[in-house]
Structures are given as C-alpha cells and as structure tokens.
Amino acid sequence: MQVVDTPLHRRLGLTDGELARICDDLGREPNGFELAVYSLLWSEHCGYKHSALLLRRLPTTGPRVLQGPGENAGVIDVGDGLAVAFKVESHNHPSAVEPFQGAATGVGGILRDIFAMGARPIATLDSLRFGDLASPRARRLFDGAVRGIGHYGNCVGVANIGGEVVFEPGYEQNCLVNAMAIGVLDASSLQSASAAGVGNLVVLYGARTGRDGIGGASVLASQDIDQGDGSKRPSVQIGDPFTEKKLIECSLELVARGLLVSLQDLGAAGLASATSEMASKGAVALELALDRVPLRETDMEPFEIMVSESQERMAAVVTPEQLAAVEETCARWEVPATVIGRIVSGDRLVCTYHDAVVGDIPVASLVDNCPRYPLTPVRPERLATEPVDPAAYPAPADHGATLLQLLAAPNVASKEWVWRQYDTYVGSGSVVRPGSDAGVLRLTPSDRAIAASLDGNGRRTWLDPLRGAASAVLEAARNVACAGAEPAAVTNCLNFGNPERGETPYMLVEAIEGMAQACEALAIPVVSGNVSLYNEHGGGPIPPTPVIGCVGVLESASHAVRATFRQPGDVVLILADDVIAAIDGSEYQRTVHGRTEGRPPAPGLSQAARLCRALADGARRGLIASAHDAADGGVAVAIAEATFDGLGVEATIADAAGRADISLFGEGAGAVVVSCSPEHVDALRALADGLALAEVGRVTDGGRIVIRCGATTIDVAVADARFAHARTIPDAMAAL
Amino acid sequence: MRVGVVTFPGTCDDRDARRAVELCGGVAVTLWHGSNDLDDVDGVFLPGGFSYGDHLRCGALARFSPVMGAISAFAAAGGPVLGVCNGFQVLCEAGLLPGVLRANHHGRFNCLEADLVVERASAWTGAFSAGDTIRVPLKHGEGAWYASDDDLRELEAAGQVLLRYADDVNGATGRVAGVCNAEGNVFGLMPHPEHAVEALIGSTDGRAIVSGVLSGG
Numbered sequence: 001m002q003v004v005d006t007p008l009h010r011r012l013g014l015t016d017g018e019l020a021r022i023c024d025d026l027g028r029e030p031n032g033f034e035l036a037v038y039s040l041l042w043s044e045h046c047g048y049k050h051s052a053l054l055l056r057r058l059p060t061t062g063p064r065v066l067q068g069p070g071e072n073a074g075v076i077d078v079g080d081g082l083a084v085a086f087k088v089e090s091h092n093h094p095s096a097v098e099p100f101q102g103a104a105t106g107v108g109g110i111l112r113d114i115f116a117m118g119a120r121p122i123a124t125l126d127s128l129r130f131g132d133l134a135s136p137r138a139r140r141l142f143d144g145a146v147r148g149i150g151h152y153g154n155c156v157g158v159a160n161i162g163g164e165v166v167f168e169p170g171y172e173q174n175c176l177v178n179a180m181a182i183g184v185l186d187a188s189s190l191q192s193a194s195a196a197g198v199g200n201l202v203v204l205y206g207a208r209t210g211r212d213g214i215g216g217a218s219v220l221a222s223q224d225i226d227q228g229d230g231s232k233r234p235s236v237q238i239g240d241p242f243t244e245k246k247l248i249e250c251s252l253e254l255v256a257r258g259l260l261v262s263l264q265d266l267g268a269a270g271l272a273s274a275t276s277e278m279a280s281k282g283a284v285a286l287e288l289a290l291d292r293v294p295l296r297e298t299d300m301e302p303f304e305i306m307v308s309e310s311q312e313r314m315a316a317v318v319t320p321e322q323l324a325a326v327e328e329t330c331a332r333w334e335v336p337a338t339v340i341g342r343i344v345s346g347d348r349l350v351c352t353y354h355d356a357v358v359g360d361i362p363v364a365s366l367v368d369n370c371p372r373y374p375l376t377p378v379r380p381e382r383l384a385t386e387p388v389d390p391a392a393y394p395a396p397a398d399h400g401a402t403l404l405q406l407l408a409a410p411n412v413a414s415k416e417w418v419w420r421q422y423d424t425y426v427g428s429g430s431v432v433r434p435g436s437d438a439g440v441l442r443l444t445p446s447d448r449a450i451a452a453s454l455d456g457n458g459r460r461t462w463l464d465p466l467r468g469a470a471s472a473v474l475e476a477a478r479n480v481a482c483a484g485a486e487p488a489a490v491t492n493c494l495n496f497g498n499p500e501r502g503e504t505p506y507m508l509v510e511a512i513e514g515m516a517q518a519c520e521a522l523a524i525p526v527v528s529g530n531v532s533l534y535n536e537h538g539g540g541p542i543p544p545t546p547v548i549g550c551v552g553v554l555e556s557a558s559h560a561v562r563a564t565f566r567q568p569g570d571v572v573l574i575l576a577d578d579v580i581a582a583i584d585g586s587e588y589q590r591t592v593h594g595r596t597e598g599r600p601p602a603p604g605l606s607q608a609a610r611l612c613r614a615l616a617d618g619a620r621r622g623l624i625a626s627a628h629d630a631a632d633g634g635v636a637v638a639i640a641e642a643t644f645d646g647l648g649v650e651a652t653i654a655d656a657a658g659r660a661d662i663s664l665f666g667e668g669a670g671a672v673v674v675s676c677s678p679e680h681v682d683a684l685r686a687l688a689d690g691l692a693l694a695e696v697g698r699v700t701d702g703g704r705i706v707i708r709c710g711a712t713t714i715d716v717a718v719a720d721a722r723f724a725h726a727r728t729i730p731d732a733m734a735a736l
Numbered sequence: 737m738r739v740g741v742v743t744f745p746g747t748c749d750d751r752d753a754r755r756a757v758e759l760c761g762g763v764a765v766t767l768w769h770g771s772n773d774l775d776d777v778d779g780v781f782l783p784g785g786f787s788y789g790d791h792l793r794c795g796a797l798a799r800f801s802p803v804m805g806a807i808s809a810f811a812a813a814g815g816p817v818l819g820v821c822n823g824f825q826v827l828c829e830a831g832l833l834p835g836v837l838r839a840n841h842h843g844r845f846n847c848l849e850a851d852l853v854v855e856r857a858s859a860w861t862g863a864f865s866a867g868d869t870i871r872v873p874l875k876h877g878e879g880a881w882y883a884s885d886d887d888l889r890e891l892e893a894a895g896q897v898l899l900r901y902a903d904d905v906n907g908a909t910g911r912v913a914g915v916c917n918a919e920g921n922v923f924g925l926m927p928h929p930e931h932a933v934e935a936l937i938g939s940t941d942g943r944a945i946v947s948g949v950l951s952g953g
Contacts (some may be wrong), residue, residue, distance in 0.1 A: 008855045150845050154875070157748025242789030246745045334745060423875045425931040442936070444755070538855050557936060678828040 010030060012039035025365035033351070033359040036303040038366065040269035041276060044533050047370035050499035051531045054509060057516045062525040064488050070281075072116040072193055072265060073183075074527025076489045078553045080448050085119035088127070088180035088493040088549045090532035095177035098236045098384055099144025103177045104152040105239040107579055109366065110181040111156065112265035115248050116314065118191030118255040119183025122427050123441050124153050125454040126163035126179050127493070127547045128418075130174030133732050135411040138167065141175045150180070150421040155241035156248060159430050160422035163454050167410040170458065178493045178530075180454050180549040184443050191255055193264040194281035195317045198345050200261055202275065202286060203323070205311035205330050205337035206247050210296035213237035213309025243312040243335075245573070250333035251314060259326050261317040264526030270308045270528060275314045275341070276349055280367035280508025282317075285346035290342045302353040310589040317343065341348040345404065377507035384466065385586045388598035392487075395661050398663070400714045402716035403640060403705075404724045406633040406665060409591040413728035421511055437629050438483040438550075442557035449557035451485035453550050456495075459544035460585040460600045460668075465507045468585070469514035469546045471603040474670060475631060476524050476550035480613035482672060484561040485552025487522060492529040492548050497541020499533050507544035511540045516548060521605040524550075531571045552616070561619045563628035564645040568701040569732070570625050570675040572651050573684065574635065576692045577604030577611055579654050581666030587632040588665035601668040604707040607691060611670055614687045623687070630671040636664035636714065638673045640705050643718045651697030652708040660712035675699055740767040740777035742803055743825070748785035749820070749930060756930035757781060760943055761949045772802040776953040779816040779949040780807055782823025782876075784928060794837060794878050795825035798821060804830055817922045818860075818949040821876055823826045824914075824924030833917055833924045834891055835883040840876070841907025847875035849938060850927055851902035852913050855893055859951050860916065860923045862944025870941035879926040880907040881915070896920060899925055923948060 009019040012035060022030050022038050030038060041047055048055070060068040066083055067075035073087035093105025104313040107124060114121045131138035142165070153160055158181070179649040195202075213236070233473075253261050262282070267276045271288070279286045290305045300308075308454055318326050322341070330337035349366065351359040396402040406412055419434035431442035431449060438453040455476040461468030477487040492515060498502040519526060535542040556558060566574075583589045584598030604611075630638035635653060642650055676684055685693055705721055707714040739757045741764050743750045754764035765777050769787075774780065787798035798804060804826065809846050811817045811832055819827040827833040840846055854861050854868040864870060883891065891897055899914035906926070914925025924946070932942030 147844075154845060154877075155746070155748075155789075157785060240789075242746050242786060243789070245748070245786070249745070420847055423748075423845075423847055425847065425873045425875060425928060425937075426936060427753065428755055428931060428934070431936055439818050 009035055012036060013043065014039050015094040015523060016055040018042060021371060024604055025362055025369060030630060034361055035355065037272045037305055037359060037361065040272055040307055041366045042370045045268050048531055049231045049371055050373050050375060050533060051494065051508065052372045053296045054079045054512045057512050058526040059516060059519050060527065065525055065527055066187060066190060067481055068525065068527050069529060070505045074114040074489065074491060075117060075190060076527060077187050080446055081187050082443055082446060082448060083181055083185050085117040085185060085189065086180065086182040086448055086549065086551055087113050088178055088489055088491045088547060088614035089530040090493050090495060091177045091179065092175065092495065092532050094236045095145055096175050096480045099141045100148035101236050101238055103145035103148035105150040105237045105311055106179045106246050107176055107395050108239045108241065110179045111158065111244065111365060112432050114181045116182035116191065116193065116265045117183065117185065117249050117437050118189050119185035120252055120469060121158045121181050121183045121248065121545065122429065123159050123161045123182040123439065123452065124179060125161060125439065125452055125549065127454045127456060129168065129171040129545065131167065131724045132169050133167045133176055137171060138172060139733060139736055140490050140580040142432050143733060145177050145428050146150050146418050146421055152241045153241055157426045159426045160419060160434060161430060161441055161485045162423050165302045165415050165418055168236060168458060168543065170543040172264055173539065176495050176541050176545060178547045181490065182452060182551065183679035191263050193263050195278040195284050195286065196341055197319065197342050198283045199320065200343045201318050201320060201323060201339045202288065202341035203315065203316045203318050203326060203337055203430055204313060204340045205335050206319060207240065207243050207310055208294045208296040209305055209308045209310045209622055211300065211308060214304055214307060233360035235310050239311045246283055246333045246335050247314060250330055250335045253329050254326060258319065261319060261503050264315045264352065266313040266315060268309065270306065272306045275365055276366045277314065278317065278385055280365045285344045285348050285363065286341055287344050288351045290351055294336055294338055295625045296606055302358045304353065317422050331618035343365035365671045375499055375509060377506035377509040379506055384597065384599040386599060387582055390583060390659050390662055393583060393593055396592065396660065398736060399661060399664060399712050400716045402665065403636055403714055403716060404721060406591055406637050407640060408588060408724040408728050410728055411587055411589060411639060412633045414725050417729040417731065417733060423483065429730035431557045432483055432562055436483065436563045440483050440554065440557065440560040447556050449554040449560060451480045451552045451554060453479035453481040454547060455479065456545050458545035459596055460543060461511055462543040464599050465510035465544055466514035467600050467602055469511035470518040470605065472546055473515050473518035474603050475609050475629065476548040477612050479628045480550045481563065481564065481647060482629050484559045484616060485554045486616040487524050487552045487612050489527045490519065490527055490548050490550045493540065494531045494547055495535055495545040495547060496533050497536045502541060504541055511546050517605060521608050523609060545607060555620060559619045561627050562626050563642060564626055565642050565647045565675050565699040566625040567677065567697050568647055569693055571681050572649060572697040573609065574671055574696050575614060575674050575696045576669055576671040577607035578667055578692065579604040579669040581634055581662060581669040582660050583666050586634065586665065586667040588634065608670060610690055612673050614691060615672065617687050618684055623684050624674055624676055626675045628673045630673060632668055635667040635671055635673065639707055640721050642673055643705055644722055648700040648702040648704045648718055649697060650700055650706040653696055654694065655710040660709040664707065664709050671676045737778045737868060738763045738765050739779045739781055740765045740774055741781045741951055742767045742769065744769040744785065744787040744798055746786035746789050747783055749783040749879050749928065752930045753781050753783035756933045760946045760950060767803055769801045769803050769852050771950050772806040772931055774806050774810055780810060781949055782819040782826055783930065784821030784823060785833055787822055789825060792807065794822060795829040798825060798826045799830040809943050811922050814919065815924045816952050818930055819924035820930065821926055824926055827922060827924045832922050833879050834887065835915060837878050837883050838880045839878045841879055845877040846905060850874045850905055852899045852927060855897050855900055858898055859899055860948035862947055864944055871939045872929055872932045872942050874905065874927040876926055879910045882909050891915060898923065
C-alpha cells in the first residue's frame with residue numbers, strides 16, 4: 001500500500017537527488033506533467049542510468065558499420081549496395097505478467113525499430129527463458145509467449161529464422177523474452193530519427209492513443225515484480241499486428257518516396273521519449289499540441305497522452321510542402337495521420353493542451369542530463385577460482401544412455417514445436433530455416449544472404465560472468481560461421497537483476513568486459529542493443545544473461561551450410577581451438593549430476609576469429625558439406641544431432657579431458673563438427689592453419705551413431721536418438 | 737501472360753507471389769484491393785496473408801472488397817483464378833469455391849513442408865499425375881477445409897478435389913488441401929506453391945501450381 005503523503009517524485013521512482021537536479025535544470029519546481037515525463041526518461045529503461053557508463057567499453061565501429069548504437073537500430077553494409085538493420089530488445093516484464101501480449105508487443109516494438117531505419121523487416125529471432133519445463137507456470141508462460149510471437153510475426157508477414165529456448169529454475173518468476181529483428185534496405189537510403197528544419201511538422205501516424213501501457217516503462221521495466229501483484233495487469237500493452245502491417249507498408253512507401261525528414265517509432269514512454277529523442281538528435285526545439293493527438297478514450301489527461309505506450313504508432317518530421325503527399329500515402333494505407341507539432345527554434349520541448357502550456361522542458365536536460373550512476377562491483381565470494389575436480393563426478397555406467405538423456409533434456413531437445421508455430425517461409429528467402437546453428441536468409445532479389453543466430457548462456461555467466469559472456473559472443477559468431485557466413489556485427493540484450501544491490505553490479509561489469517574482449521578478438525562491433533535490469537523476484541536476481549545476436553554475411557545464398565550430414569562416405573572432422581572441454585557449467589553437469597558449479601574454461605579468444613574464418617572460407621569454396629557447433633551437451637550431442645537428416649556416423653574422439661564422459665559431453669571448447677567429401681580434406685586442412693583439425697570418422701548410411709572415446713563406445717540407433725530429441729517439448733506441452 | 741496479384745492491406749505473400757509468377761515465365765501485375773480495375777490481366781493470383789486483419793473470420797470482409805467484385809466477374813467469364821491460403825479463404829467466403837476453412841483441429845498455427853497427393857491430373861498440377869506426391873510448404877492457423885460428407889462425395893465425383901494432404905495436418909474434411917470450382921478455372925489451396933519455386937528454398941513442386949494460372953486454369 002502506498003503511504004499517501006509520499007512525495008510525488010518518489011512515487012514515480014525518482015530520488016530526492018534526481019528531483020534536485022530537475023529543479024536545477026528547470027530553474028523551478030516541475031509540475032506533475034513534467035515530473036511524469038522525467039520519471040520515464042530518467043528510468044533505467046529509457047535513460048540507461050546504471051549501464052550507460054559501462055556500455056562505453058564495447059567496440060562499436062568497423063568498416064561495415066553504417067549506424068552504430070544510438071539510433072533505433074544498428075545498420076551494417078553487407079555489399080552490393082545493400083545494408084541490414086538489426087537489433088534485439090527485451091520484453092521480459094510484460095511477458096511475465098501477460099505472456100501472449102507481452103511477447104506479441106515485444107515483436108511489434110522491435111519491428112518498428114527496424115522500419116524506422118527505412119528497412120523492410122525480413123526476419124525475427126527469439127531468445128526465450130522460463131523456469132523448469134516441469135513447472136506449470138513455466139509451461140503457461142512458454143505457451144503464451146510462443147503463441148504471442150507467432151500471432152504477431154505471422155500476421156505482419158516477417159519470417160522467423162531462429163532463436164533459442166532455455167528452461168532453468170532461476171527464470172521461474174521472471175521469464176526472459178528477447179526478440180531480435182532484421183531488416184534490409186538500400187545502403188544509400190538510411191533513415192534517421194534526427195529532427196531538423198525549423199517550421200517542419202511533426203506528424204503522428206498509426207493507431208490511436210489510449211491508456212494502455214501508461215507508466216509501463218517505469219512501473220513494469222524498472223521495478224521488481226512482486227508475486228501475485230494483479231494491479232500491474234492493465235499496464236501491459238495490447239498489440240494489433242494488422243495495424244502494424246499497414247504501418248510497415250505505409251512507412252516504407254513514405255521513405256521510398258523521399259517524403260520524410262526523419263522517422264521514429266513510439267516505444268517505451270511513448271511520445272515523451274520519441275519526441276525528445278528526435279529533438280535531441282537534431283539539436284532542435286519542438287512544440288507539441290497534445291489535444292491534437294487522436295485518442296481512443298475521451299477523458300485522458302495530457303500526461304497520459306504524453307507517456308501512453310499504445311502500440312503501432314510512428315512519429316515523422318515532414319516539411320509543410322510534403323504534408324499533402326504524406327497524408328495521401330497514409331490515407332491509401334488507411335493509417336490515420338495527424339500533425340501534432342512543429343520544429344521551432346530554441347532548445348525546449350514545449351507541450352500545450354488547448355493552447356495552455358502543460359510542460360516546458362529543456363531537451364538536453366531530459367535526454368543528456370539523465371543521471372548516470374557508476375556501479376560498485378564486489379566480487380561475490382561464491383564464485384569459484386578453480387574448476388571442479390572431476391573425481392567428484394562418477395562416470396556414467398552407459399554413455400549411450402547418457403547421450404539419449406542429454407538429447408532429451410529440455411535445453412537440448414528439438415524446439416520444432418516452437419518454430420512450427422511461426423511462419424518461416426514468408427519472403428521467399430529462408431535458405432536455412434530454424435533448427436540449424438543459424439538461420440540463413442537470402443536478401444531476395446539479390447543473391448547475397450545473411451546468417452543470424454541469437455545465443456546466451458546464463459548458467460556459465462552465473463559461474464563466471466566474464467567467461468560466460470565472452471563465450472556467448474563466440475558461440476553466436478561460431479553459429480553464423482557454421483552456416484557459411486563471415487560474422488559481421490552483433491547486437492546484445494543484457495538481462496540482469498537490480499544493479500543497485502547484491503551481485504548484479506559485478507556481474508554486469510564483468511559480463512560487459514567479457515563481451516568487449518570477445519568482440520575485439522573477433523574484430524566485430526556491437527551496433528545496437530538493449531538493457532533489461534531489475535529482473536528479480538522474491539528469490540533474488542535471474543541468472544545474469546547477456547543474449548547475443550550475431551549477423552554474418554554470405555556472398556551467395558548458395559554457400560549456405562547446414563548442421564546435418566549430407567552424404568554417406570563423407571569424412572567427419574572436428575575443427576577446434578585449443579580449449580579443453582570441461583564439466584563446469586555444462587548441460588551434462590546439470591542434467592546428469594544435478595549440479596551447476598565450478599569455473600568454466602577461459603574461452604579461446606585468440607583462435608576465435610581464425611576458427612570462424614576457416615568455416616566461412618570453407619563454405620565459400622564449397623569444401624564443407626555440413627558444420628555444427630558443439631554447444632549444450634558437448635561434441636557427442638553435436639555429432640548425434642548431425643545425423644538427424646537420416647544418416648549415421650562412426651567416429652573416434654580423442655580423450656583430451658582424460659575422462660571419456662567429459663571429453664564427450666563437456667563444454668567450453670570452441671569445437672565444430674564438420675563433414676566434407678574425402679577429396680576436400682587436404683584443402684580444409686590448409687584452411688585450418690593454426691587450429692586443431694582432427695579427422696574423427698565417416699558419415700554412414702547404417703542408421704547408427706557410433707562414437708568411441710578412450711575405452712568407451714557409444715552405439716545407439718539414429719531413430720532412438722531422434723525420438724529422444726523430438727518428444728520432450730511436445731509431450732510436456734500436451735499436458736499444459 | 738499477365739497475372740494480377742492482389743494486395744490487401746494485410747496481404748503478406750504478394751511479393752513472393754509476384755516473384756513466383758515471374759520465375760514461372762509470367763508478368764506479374766499488382767492489383768489493389770480498393771480498385772475494381774483488373775488491368776486486363778489474363779489470370780489472377782490471390783496470395784496469403786490476413787486481408788483486412790481477419791479479426792472476424794478469415795476472408796469474411798475481403799469478399800466485399802471492390803477487387804473481389806471484379807474477380808467474381810472475371811471468374812464467371814472463365815478467367816483463371818488461383819487462391820492460396822488467405823486467397824483460398826477469400827474465394828470460399830465469396831462463394832467462388834466450395835467449402836469453408838475452419839481453425840486447425842489441434843488449435844495451433846502450423847508451418848511445415850507438407851506432402852500433398854495429386855488427386856487427378858489437371859491444368860493446376862502441370863505434369864504431375866494422379867497419385868504423385870508433391871512437397872509444398874503450408875503455414876496457417878485456420879486451414880481445415882470443411883464440407884459435409886455429401887458435399888465432399890459430390891465434389892470428389894465431379895473431380896473437383898485436386899490435392900489432399902498425405903498426413904492429417906489440420907483436420908480438413910477428407911484431408912482436402914485444394915479444390916477447384918465445377919468449371920475448373922478457379923482453384924484454391926491452403927499450402928503455398930509460391931514458396932516452392934526454387935530448389936534453394938527447398939522445393940520446386942509449386943511451379944506446376946503457379947503455372948496453372950499462366951496456362952489458363
């Protein structure tokens with residue numbers, strides 16, 4: 001219960017110090033409208049209060065970068081005059097309250113970031129994390145999120161090309177729903193959100209404004225979710241993909257006809273954030289007449305109009321000369337468009353309501369003067385400095401049974417149940433659809449293609465944030481390289497707990513350092529991203545979970561490589577760095593031994609770029625028949641998964657860890673299971689200069705998976721392995 | 737041959753349909769939902785998507801659109817009309833094809849590469865013969881075609897069932913995937929032949945169906 005005499009600024013989440021800063025900037029006390037706007041723009045979600053200083057550590061430049069962080073999405077040059085815009089964003093808190101709408105509007109929001117750049121959205125990927133699959137709450141959230149993502153993405157006609165789903169008790173109360181979108185545009189027609197030109201008009205177009213999502217950014221994204229708090233339900237926004245579809249087509253037509261000075265989507269904090277960002281980027285002043293905003297409800301307060309998070313709205317700056325053409329295009333797409341303001345000289349955001357000034361705020365104060373707090377990281381004592389002693393882990397009696405157990409583990413098992421609910425074909429570019437290491441999308445009508453992967457590893461990051469975050473970057477890049485692409489850039493979503501207490505400051509600082517080191521090792525920049533803090537509940541923070549979306553480039557879509565073996569008689573090889581796989585933080589440690597402990601190995605930063613280059617070069621030269629990264633479940637699971645198009649395998653793995661189970665199922669090494677035709681082995685060996693390339697066996701048509709390691713032999717039927725892998729998720733969800 | 741590809745505000749597969757028409761040797765012409773001018777096309781392709789949002793029932797509003805008035809007249813005059821997914825739903829709602837489309841029996845949107853059995857040779861299935869299995873992607877939440885048992889028997893006897901699902905993917909009556917009208921010039925199906933015109937994307941079996949609208953149905 002609120003104490004009635006708590007000052008307004010504190011009820012809105014602002015500290016006394018922040019209020020003093022606002023009073024300084026304004027030269028007076030703010031009114032309620034201004035306080036509401038400040039509270040949202042100075043929230044973690046919009047203002048990056050606790051993360052902005054840290055994010056400076058990430059490399060953001062490179063020869064391909066056309067737009068780095070700071071705009072609606074990052075943009076890279078992919079050649080042939082084409083560019084792709086991409087970004088990942090979280091919708092964790094809304095999804096934990098109402099998974100269908102939370103996930104759906106997460107997709108809608110990230111798509112608007114893409115077409116605000118003038119890019120046509122062509123792909124989405126989703127990274128989802130829930131509690132244990134045995135938990136009814138986790139299954140309900142999982143089902144709702146998948147339905148919501150499908151509902152929205154299918155209706156707007158954007159193909160899903162991949163993602164990940166993880167089940168871990170630490171996400172039971174606070175699920176993670178991260179959505180990534182990719183769009184394509186002519187490299188020359190990049191759109192900006194920067195407002196310009198005194199006298200130009202601000203046009204709001206799209207859906208009408210209602211009360212949905214009022215305060216969503218501060219209430220839902222910057223406070224812990226208390227158990228059973230039903231009062232936050234009305235704050236979740238409701239999406240309408242049909243309106244979004246019209247908005248996409250209408251916006252792209254406006255951009256193609258050259259009718260816009262700038263374009264910005266309305267997301268968190270609605271008009272308040274969108275207009276102040278536009279003004280700030282263009283260093284101009286804006287006047288907004290809030291009574292002109294078309295409303296769904298008649299009795300909305302000015303501040304509600306200003307911060308409403310109603311979905312499917314865009315703001316554009318338009319010259320008076322082009323207004324008629326803009327209105328005509330919007331009318332053709334049946335999208336309401338209204339002039340709500342104009343650019344004026346000065347440096348303020350002035351809002352009026354029926355000619356009365358309701359708010360008058362210096363733009364720089366709102367956007368640039370948001371307080372930035374340094375964190376005080378303290379290394380948690382629980383973190384191990386050494387790996388576990390494998391002697392404490394009994395070796396399995398039957399390694400074949402262990403392989404099947406791992407294949408059936410929810411985190412390893414097939415996610416086909418998920419992506420069968422998504423349109424993976426629309427756009428006619430899906431060369432490699434979900435289920436492989438990375439999705440590959442041809443940039444139709446060009447022959448060029450991109451590969452994309454979205455990966456995180458909360459378990460490993462919880463054990464060692466620097467190593468865990470670095471390995472997530474390397475894994476995303478390796479996945480893209482396995483598909484035949486040269487990793488080009490990444491986007492990241494940092495899902496962490498409360499930065500003001502406990503372990504989170506240390507986890508955040510170290511994880512960002514790990515990401516930076518991995519990006520530097522690969523020579524790829526971070527071009528966009530999102531920070532989601534305060535992912536906490538009664539039991540403490542979620543496992544720290546940086547999620548990395550990597551985009552790579554293929555000169556020709558025909559170079560794309562799949563994860564599964566193609567031809568009996570092909571040679572099976574393992575291309576690897578010099579890291580030795582370990583049990584620490586592995587799926588094997590969790591599923592078979594019921595523990596998560598120790599310290600994962602330091603990832604192979606020095607060889608990471610070389611490993612990716614060998615894979616991409618091998619694909620371009622047509623040397624590689626299949627490539628599959630060894631991730632959860634280690635190299636044995638990767639070899640088994642490579643048989644799932646129906647071929648068998650016989651392989652002998654070196655016992656590098658000195659324990660067959662750890663060599664087979666351990667994780668942390670950069671290891672890729674490659675197959676190629678026998679005549680290509682020598683050429684591949686030349687490409688693998690400086691890396692380990694071991695010829696381990698042959699692809700067979702015998703229908704069995706035979707893997708030897710030391711004195712141990714796994715011999716299971718492909719059909720049994722596929723069955724174990726296929727059934728877990730659909731069986732669990734049938735009992736929803 | 738000029739083939740008109742219809743765009744409603746919620747159409748998703750119009751660009752793919754135009755590309756497929758061009759790959760199959762036709763000239764694709766964009767037709768706008770709000771116009772009743774078919775631009776003298778030789779055939780019409782109604783692609784997939786969500787026409788006017790389909791909040792009510794798939795295709796229930798689209799049947800009243802200006803373009804559908806023109807297409808009804810075009811079909812009555814014997815012009816070839818192909819409806820895919822939402823296009824099929826619209827044609828059924830408009831009474832140009834028999835049956836209705838209902839929600840999948842398993843209650844979920846379903847996207848997969850489906851095996852379809854060719855029921856009889858026709859202009860809509862190119863060189864394929866009765867009993868051949870072709871592979872075409874499908875993606876829909878409301879794709880279970882329904883007709884009464886009597887109606888289905890009549891349609892089968894008249895040779896109007898052209899494609900069936902090899903497996904029961906959505907609960908469709910008689911596993912029907914695609915039906916044509918009595919005259920044979922209007923054909924609708926839930927699977928997406930426009931996504932099956934290039935080996936790189938998975939299958940080229942859809943070319944036969946797309947070519948049907950080029951060859952006059």
